[in-house]
Amino acid sequence: MWTGSAQYLCDPELAQAFHMARVLGMPLLIEGEPGTGKTELPLQFAADLGLNMHVYPVGSKSTVEQFVAKFDHVKYLRDSQVEVLNAQREERGLDGLSTSGRSTENLDDYVLLGPAAKAYSEKNSVLLIDEIDKAPREFPNDLLYALSHRKFVLPESGRVITATEDEMPAIVITSNREQELPTAFKGRCIYHYISFPEAQTMHEIVRRHFPDADDELVDKAINLFYQLRRAGMERAPSTRELLNWLKYLQTFKKNVALDRIVKRHGLGVLVKTEKDLLKAQRFLN
Amino acid sequence: MFDSLPHHFRAHKLNADVRTLLLLRRALEKGLVNTIGDMYVLLKGLIAKDVKDFGPFAVAFYDYFLSIEIEKGETLESAVLRSESFKDWMEKYLLEEEFIDEKPSPGELVDKFLNEVHLTSFDIKKILDGQEIFNKDNPDLDDTPGENDPESDTRRLLEKAADYQGISVEELLERMRKIADKQRDAHSGGSHWIGMGGISPYGHGGAAYGGIRVGGKGGGKNARAVINDPQFYPVDTKVPLTDNNIDVALAGLKGIEEEEADRYLDIPGTIKTGLKRGGIFLPEEKEKITQKLQVALLIDNGGWSMSPYIRTVTTLFSKMDKRFAHDMKTYYFHNTIYGGVYTDERRTQFENIEKFCSLHKNYSVFVIGDADMASYELSAGSVRDWQKITERFDRIAWLNPMREAYWQSSDTVPSFRRLMEMYPLTPQGIIDAVLDMNRKRRFYKL
Numbered sequence: 137m138w139t140g141s142a143q144y145l146c147d148p149e150l151a152q153a154f155h156m157a158r159v160l161g162m163p164l165l166i167e168g169e170p171g172t173g174k175t176e177l178p179l180q181f182a183a184d185l186g187l188n189m190h191v192y193p194v195g196s197k198s199t200v201e202q203f204v205a206k207f208d209h210v211k212y213l214r215d216s217q218v219e220v221l222n223a224q225r226e227e228r229g230l231d232g233l234s235t236s237g238r239s240t241e242n243l244d245d246y247v248l249l250g251p252a253a254k255a256y257s258e259k260n261s262v263l264l265i266d267e268i269d270k271a272p273r274e275f276p277n278d279l280l281y282a283l284s285h286r287k288f289v290l291p292e293s294g295r296v297i298t299a300t301e302d303e304m305p306a307i308v309i310t311s312n313r314e315q316e317l318p319t320a321f322k323g324r325c326i327y328h329y330i331s332f333p334e335a336q337t338m339h340e341i342v343r344r345h346f347p348d349a350d351d352e353l354v355d356k357a358i359n360l361f362y363q364l365r366r367a368g369m370e371r372a373p374s375t376r377e378l379l380n381w382l383k384y385l386q387t388f389k390k391n392v393a394l395d396r397i398v399k400r401h402g403l404g405v406l407v408k409t410e411k412d413l414l415k416a417q418r419f420l421n
Numbered sequence: 422m423f424d425s426l427p428h429h430f431r432a433h434k435l436n437a438d439v440r441t442l443l444l445l446r447r448a449l450e451k452g453l454v455n456t457i458g459d460m461y462v463l464l465k466g467l468i469a470k471d472v473k474d475f476g477p478f479a480v481a482f483y484d485y486f487l488s489i490e491i492e493k494g495e496t497l498e499s500a501v502l503r504s505e506s507f508k509d510w511m512e513k514y515l516l517e518e519e520f521i522d523e524k525p526s527p528g529e530l531v532d533k534f535l536n537e538v539h540l541t542s543f544d545i546k547k548i549l550d551g552q553e554i555f556n557k558d559n560p561d562l563d564d565t566p567g568e569n570d571p572e573s574d575t576r577r578l579l580e581k582a583a584d585y586q587g588i589s590v591e592e593l594l595e596r597m598r599k600i601a602d603k604q605r606d607a608h609s610g611g612s613h614w615i616g617m618g619g620i621s622p623y624g625h626g627g628a629a630y631g632g633i634r635v636g637g638k639g640g641g642k643n644a645r646a647v648i649n650d651p652q653f654y655p656v657d658t659k660v661p662l663t664d665n666n667i668d669v670a671l672a673g674l675k676g677i678e679e680e681e682a683d684r685y686l687d688i689p690g691t692i693k694t695g696l697k698r699g700g701i702f703l704p705e706e707k708e709k710i711t712q713k714l715q716v717a718l719l720i721d722n723g724g725w726s727m728s729p730y731i732r733t734v735t736t737l738f739s740k741m742d743k744r745f746a747h748d749m750k751t752y753y754f755h756n757t758i759y760g761g762v763y764t765d766e767r768r769t770q771f772e773n774i775e776k777f778c779s780l781h782k783n784y785s786v787f788v789i790g791d792a793d794m795a796s797y798e799l800s801a802g803s804v805r806d807w808q809k810i811t812e813r814f815d816r817i818a819w820l821n822p823m824r825e826a827y828w829q830s831s832d833t834v835p836s837f838r839r840l841m842e843m844y845p846l847t848p849q850g851i852i853d854a855v856l857d858m859n860r861k862r863r864f865y866k867l
Contacts, residue, residue, distance in 0.1 A: 148541070148543050149462055152462050
């Protein structure tokens with residue numbers, strides 16, 4: 137059972153859910169506030185165990201073709217026209233144009249594999265589908281077949297890529313909950329919600345990222361960070377922002393850095409909108 | 422085995438079915454479930470598919486596996502305290518443990534109990550790896566020299582953990598089956614799962630001091646912290662909207678969907694048919710569906726009866742800003758509308774009803790107000806204004822913060838309900854409103 141790496145502190149419940157998902161050959165669907173390390177889990181897992189990683193960042197124009205495999209119609213059209221052309225050129229004793237070894241007889245030559253098809257054809261790789269909530273509504277539904285049958289049928293060529301339960305890639309799907317995912321889709325995943333870490337855990341997370349950081353500095357920074365989170369801002373600062381802030385603070389000498397915390401300098405790293413900044417300043421004073 | 426499980430969880434409005442059972446069986450075969458804590462994590466991953474499911478899931482789980490019934494609005498602690506399972510466990514625990522100072526408080530006992538319930542094989546592995554024990558400082562041990570030896574402490578913990586881990590799947594299944602049988606006869610009392618001896622390490626003889634502690638100062642997980650976290654605490658989706666359950670409501674709102682049809686040139690189709698025609702390419706068209714979501718809010722922010730809800734409502738919808746981007750518009754009115762609405766909170770900028778109705782038909786309109794006023798205030802003119810709005814927008818819903826039970830006795834609420842669908846302003850009400858809106862999906866070209 138994988139329980140996190142030197143840089144990545146994995147919540148035990150998340151680690152267990154991930155383990156269960158892998159054993160059952162199901163995707164793990166992770167939701168949670170931005171900046172809580174959703175995307176980090178598969179990246180760290182793959183890096184730690186030296187597994188091949190395939191990432192599919194989802195956007196508003198994502199389609200299953202991009203994700204699984206695409207048939208290159210234009211190339212296919214070109215090559216089939218080239219065949220006709222070459223026959224004419226041959227009659228005139230001219231050299232034919234090249235199709236770079238592709239043959240219109242073999243439809244597989246025109247299939248461009250996407251991250252999913254690549255991950256399924258490798259044993260025990262890791263597949264990350266990042267921010268699936270950004271996808272058009274039909275995208276998750278289109279994945280249902282592949283997820284429950286562990287099988288992709290490549291377009292046009294009809295080639296089938298399958299993975300056995302034991303060799304299934306570890307699939308992690310992240311979502312920021314910007315839109316609701318279909319129930320049928322969720323039903324095929326193991327669901328985990330990353331809650332925001334407690335101050336105690338946050339100390340450990342910071343330690344893993346900055347093993348040499350000064351204790352007093354870290355304490356004070358985390359303290360202020362949690363105060364800010366309680367200020368009821370529109371967009372509360374996340375772990376990512378705290379780490380960036382600490383990185384910034386560490387460029388100063390200790391007493392200068394502490395002074396900056398006390399004087400609330402550089403809050404812009406933590407607070408992202410002007411409205412929130414005003415609110416934070418009022419709250420802290 | 423566990424045949425009644427889907428039914429039981431479905432009764433809590435959770436999605437459990439035959440597939441859940443099949444997956445559960447597979448997980449058992451693969452040795453994923455060794456403790457009841459594992460069972461909790463597994464079933465949670467399989468059944469709870471949203472933050473708003475965590476509360477009902479915890480309630481259903483405690484009831485099904487532990488015979489702990491959490492009543493509506495009750496805290497977990499009090500439900501545990503009055504349950505037979507806890508009392509059985511406590512008796513055993515108090516008997517087997519020697520207490521140097523005084524007996525632990527009920528709160529501490531509940532903590533201990535929950536920690537045991539939620540002990541997972543993951544935790545056991547961690548204990549067996551020894552990390553947890555050495556990281557932890559144990560204040561209870563300080564007074565008793567000799568007891569303070571971390572090695573003996575470790576050994577005992579190991580023994581106990583090993584005990585726990587040694588349970589075979591068959592054995593565990595057998596026990597759980599018995600629990601399930603007992604469950605059917607809820608009033609049997611007596612032999613609950615703890616009493617069966619085995620699932621809890623305290624069921625075994627020779628329990629050692631301290632028991633297995635999960636979490637605490639050494640870091641790791643504290644079961645109670647997990648359960649009592651607002652995120653996980655049973656959220657009653659039928660209570661009025663507050664800051665605490667706003668995230669649940671938000672999840673419901675995100676269900677609003679809208680699609681818009683458009684046409685585009687289908688290149689692959691053109692090539693395919695062109696090849697069939699022997700090289701004559703005629704453009705083929707294909708329908709493309711894109712999504713667009715537009716929301717208009719009409720908020721009654723006048724009068725003291727609405728004031729407690731204004732802030733929560735605006736927070737809820739401002740959180741939606743990111744999702745709706747430029748397509749969310751907020752308007753205000755007092756009690757009811759007379760000829761138009763206001764675009765600012767202080768109600769100085771007036772916009773007449775025709776202007777409001779010039780918003781695109783695709784807008785989803787939420788009206789938020791108590792709809793309660795003296796009957797003379799709801800004039801015929803005002804009703805006509807509302808009718809203009811309901812005629813214009815297919816997707817319109819009234820969200821009312823007033824308790825549903827009082828709706829009938831109000832002078833004006835029934836009149837408004839004749840104009841449009843009314844839902845209580847609770848997370849559940851919002852979800853219902855959104856679902857009904859989605860059902861009325863109809864598209865108009867921009």
